[in-house]
Amino acid sequence: MNNILSAKNIVKRYASHTALDDVSLDIPSQSIFGLLGPNGAGKTSLIRIINQITGPDSGELFFEDEKLSQKHIEQIGYLPEERGLYKKMEVGEQALYLAQLKGMSKVDAKKKLKFWFEKFEIDAWWNKKVEELSKGMQQKVQFIVTVLHEPKLLILDEPFSGFDPINANIIKNEILNLKKQGSTILFSTHNMGSVEELCDNIALIHRSKKIVDGAVKEIRKAYKSNIYEIEFTGTMMSFTNSLWTFGKLLEHTVDGDYCKAQVQLVGNSKSNQLLESVLAAVDIQSYREIVPSMNDIFIAKVNEENVVGTQSNFTE
Amino acid sequence: MNKIFLIIKREYLSRVKKKSFIIMTILGPILMAGIGIVPIYLSMQKTQMQKIEVVDESFLFTYVDKSGDTKGLIPEKDNVHFDYPQISLDQARQGFFDTEYDAILWIPQNVLNGGQKGIRLIYKKQMSNSAQSYIESALSKMIFNVMLAKNKVDPNFIKDAKDKASFTMITTQVDKDGNDKKTNTGLYTAIGLVCAFLIYFFIFLYGVQVMRGVMEEKTSRIVEVILSSVKPFQLMMGKIVGIALVGLTQFLLWVILTGTLYSIATVTILKDVDMKQIQQKEQTIKIGADLNFSEMKHNADTGEIAKLWNDFKSVDIVAILLCFLFYFLVGYLMYSALFAAVGAAVDSEADTQQFMMPITIPLILSFVVAQSVIQDPQSSMAFWFSIIPFTSPIVMMVRLPFGVPAWELALSMSLLVLGFLFTTWIAGRIYRTGILMYGKKVTWKELGKWLFFKG
Numbered sequence: 088m089n090n091i092l093s094a095k096n097i098v099k100r101y102a103s104h105t106a107l108d109d110v111s112l113d114i115p116s117q118s119i120f121g122l123l124g125p126n127g128a129g130k131t132s133l134i135r136i137i138n139q140i141t142g143p144d145s146g147e148l149f150f151e152d153e154k155l156s157q158k159h160i161e162q163i164g165y166l167p168e169e170r171g172l173y174k175k176m177e178v179g180e181q182a183l184y185l186a187q188l189k190g191m192s193k194v195d196a197k198k199k200l201k202f203w204f205e206k207f208e209i210d211a212w213w214n215k216k217v218e219e220l221s222k223g224m225q226q227k228v229q230f231i232v233t234v235l236h237e238p239k240l241l242i243l244d245e246p247f248s249g250f251d252p253i254n255a256n257i258i259k260n261e262i263l264n265l266k267k268q269g270s271t272i273l274f275s276t277h278n279m280g281s282v283e284e285l286c287d288n289i290a291l292i293h294r295s296k297k298i299v300d301g302a303v304k305e306i307r308k309a310y311k312s313n314i315y316e317i318e319f320t321g322t323m324m325s326f327t328n329s330l331w332t333f334g335k336l337l338e339h340t341v342d343g344d345y346c347k348a349q350v351q352l353v354g355n356s357k358s359n360q361l362l363e364s365v366l367a368a369v370d371i372q373s374y375r376e377i378v379p380s381m382n383d384i385f386i387a388k389v390n391e392e393n394v395v396g397t398q399s400n401f402t403e
Numbered sequence: 404m405n406k407i408f409l410i411i412k413r414e415y416l417s418r419v420k421k422k423s424f425i426i427m428t429i430l431g432p433i434l435m436a437g438i439g440i441v442p443i444y445l446s447m448q449k450t451q452m453q454k455i456e457v458v459d460e461s462f463l464f465t466y467v468d469k470s471g472d473t474k475g476l477i478p479e480k481d482n483v484h485f486d487y488p489q490i491s492l493d494q495a496r497q498g499f500f501d502t503e504y505d506a507i508l509w510i511p512q513n514v515l516n517g518g519q520k521g522i523r524l525i526y527k528k529q530m531s532n533s534a535q536s537y538i539e540s541a542l543s544k545m546i547f548n549v550m551l552a553k554n555k556v557d558p559n560f561i562k563d564a565k566d567k568a569s570f571t572m573i574t575t576q577v578d579k580d581g582n583d584k585k586t587n588t589g590l591y592t593a594i595g596l597v598c599a600f601l602i603y604f605f606i607f608l609y610g611v612q613v614m615r616g617v618m619e620e621k622t623s624r625i626v627e628v629i630l631s632s633v634k635p636f637q638l639m640m641g642k643i644v645g646i647a648l649v650g651l652t653q654f655l656l657w658v659i660l661t662g663t664l665y666s667i668a669t670v671t672i673l674k675d676v677d678m679k680q681i682q683q684k685e686q687t688i689k690i691g692a693d694l695n696f697s698e699m700k701h702n703a704d705t706g707e708i709a710k711l712w713n714d715f716k717s718v719d720i721v722a723i724l725l726c727f728l729f730y731f732l733v734g735y736l737m738y739s740a741l742f743a744a745v746g747a748a749v750d751s752e753a754d755t756q757q758f759m760m761p762i763t764i765p766l767i768l769s770f771v772v773a774q775s776v777i778q779d780p781q782s783s784m785a786f787w788f789s790i791i792p793f794t795s796p797i798v799m800m801v802r803l804p805f806g807v808p809a810w811e812l813a814l815s816m817s818l819l820v821l822g823f824l825f826t827t828w829i830a831g832r833i834y835r836t837g838i839l840m841y842g843k844k845v846t847w848k849e850l851g852k853w854l855f856f857k858g
Binding site: 102135138139140141157160163165167169170171172173174175176184185187188189229232 | 406409410413417619620623624625626627628629630631632633634635835839841849852
């Protein structure tokens with residue numbers, strides 16, 4: 088698979104601390120890539136380096152196998168976490184200005200802006216000053232400005248913060264649409280649950296270091312703990328006896344003859360062996376594998392690395 | 404670079420289109436023309452006629468004509484009128500408040516023997532300063548003439564003596580080829596001070612605008628979006644140049660509008676004022692030519708203006724104008740880069756104070772130094788302050804009309820350009836780090852560290 092962006096051994100230091108410590112990433116083309124990690128992990132530093140707002144102290148970046156340079160700026164769209172527009176400037180004028188800074192011609196920008204403004208139903212606001220717009224509407228304008236020049240790589244820092252559920256959904260659909268049209272999207276968020284379902288690949292950053300990366304499916308597979316949740320009617324006694332050597336009962340709840348149990352496979356046992364064995368003993372209502380969430384994986388990984396004093400708050 | 408032009412264009416248009424710019428552009432010339440015209444206009448306005456009752460116990464200012472009427476000798480002005488009723492002070496004061504007179508002028512008997520200090524003016528309402536001083540000087544001149552006559556001195560002799568004692572020194576500067584150069588210290592001072600003030604004003608006014616603009620971008624967080632398209636240095640320079648153009652536009656408009664307003668005003672309002680002035684002059688001449696010593700000065704007016712104009716031509720206007728533009732622009736560029744750095748380093752206007760100090764001190768200092776440089780344009784203090792980049796734009800402009808050796812000018816200019824490159828380099832480094840730094844109170848030490856960060 089081709090990588091639209093590769094970062095190799097990026098190091099960024101500030102006076103008192105290291106923001107990025109030997110971070111390497113590969114972002115495959117036409118995919119959605121999630122850059123996850125708690126606040127202050129170094130996500131924004133990395134994004135600023137990709138946007139060439141700042142430079143790394145060491146390490147290299149490649150855009151489609153070419154060394155990243157000023158000419159790639161026009162192929163990148165960036166929606167920063169802290170949204171902002173010139174408050175006193177008119178919406179249309181401002182959008183045109185920002186589009187031209189990304190290298191679009193005025194005519195082209197005007198045409199495409201018209202299309203997007205109609206799509207988002209904000210064309211009546213063209214001549215209004217930004218400060219007259221609601222926050223949600225300003226966010227829409229900013230989103231349009233980010234995607235207007237049809238960048239190959241779209242970098243969205245906390246894209247859903249500040250949108251109400253309806254607008255968040257509109258934005259989500261647009262993002263999927265853009266991916267279909269060939270764009271690559273790089274998400275950055277500390278709210279891991281929000282983008283997990285969208286992402287093809289992720290990288291977890293913690294304390295300036297990348298601790299996990301890869302395809303979401305692979306990571307899940309690697310971190311699955313072979314735990315199954317079984318709901319059944321019958322007695323706990325006959326259920327426990329039926330487990331044999333295939334599984335180990337972790338916990339259970341009983342409500343009359345309705346029981347719920349979590350069982351972990353033991354040794355090389357297969358899920359089917361466990362199922363067959365308990366099938367004979369009790370009346371199965373549901374049987375499913377418990378898949379670890381990114382949040383769980385993150386915590387597991389952090390513990391594994393034995394990083395002391397983690398004060399991260401992963402879910403909002 | 405195409406993008407820097409986009410930035411300059413936005414900075415320029417967004418400011419020029421503002422209401423405050425348009426208001427300032429219109430108001431400025433009105434205020435300036437007003438400063439020039441209003442005092443003249445006001446002074447020409449007729450003040451209310453003052454009727455004054457003269458009680459002259461010295462009989463120095465009155466005489467009885469053939470028909471037996473008492474006539475006064477005090478020359479009148481078109482808003483001061485004197486009557487000479489034959490009454491005593493007590494009589495005059497009795498029921499004075501109900502009379503038509505505004506004041507009683509009492510002149511005691513022994514006015515020629517120190518009694519002039521007892522001359523009193525008794526009024527109902529405070530009289531204008533001009534009327535009071537007119538009466539004073541009129542009486543004083545008459546006493547003066549009487550004293551001359553008493554001692555058998557011809558008043559014309561005194562006038563002649565005064566004429567002969569009055570002069571202005573002609574100063575001549577000689578260059579190394581032995582050729583004379585005409586000089587006019589007053590004119591040079593004026594040209595130098597005006598230029599210096601304009602530069603000072605421009606740097607302050609528009610430097611602060613640069614700072615505000617940078618802060619606006621930082622606090623509204625748009626800066627991150629823009630920096631993903633252009634380099635920090637482009638954004639900073641685009642803003643500085645854009646605002647410089649705004650300033651130049653405003654000055655140009657002011658000059659044009661002020662000129663137009665002034666010429667319109669002179670044609671309409673001041674024209675008939677001038678006529679009055681001339682008529683008035685003629686009157687005073689008729690009443691008592693020898694009373695008015697200032698007359699000869701008035702008569703010399705036209706000659707004076709011609710002389711001033713000649714001196715003005717002797718100043719190398721083109722050279723001064725070119726130097727002015729150079730110091731004006733490069734001085735602004737040097738300072739505004741620093742203002743931009745301050746804007747980038749802080750989060751709010753309140754935090755700017757500590758960083759503004761070192762920028763404003765050399766500016767204010769050079770303006771203070773400029774005042775003493777005028778006294779001695781060739782002193783070593785004048786030399787050093789006009790060479791050091793931070794003070795040279797203002798101090799050198801003051802020295803220039805008096806003549807500055809070419810090498811000094813060249814040194815000052817090249818140092819200023821170096822200073823500009825240096826401050827821009829420093830400012831660029833502080834700017835690109837500070838503009839993305841939020842919620843942190845920045846110290847001087849930290850600013851120093853920013854200089855050595857890698858981009």
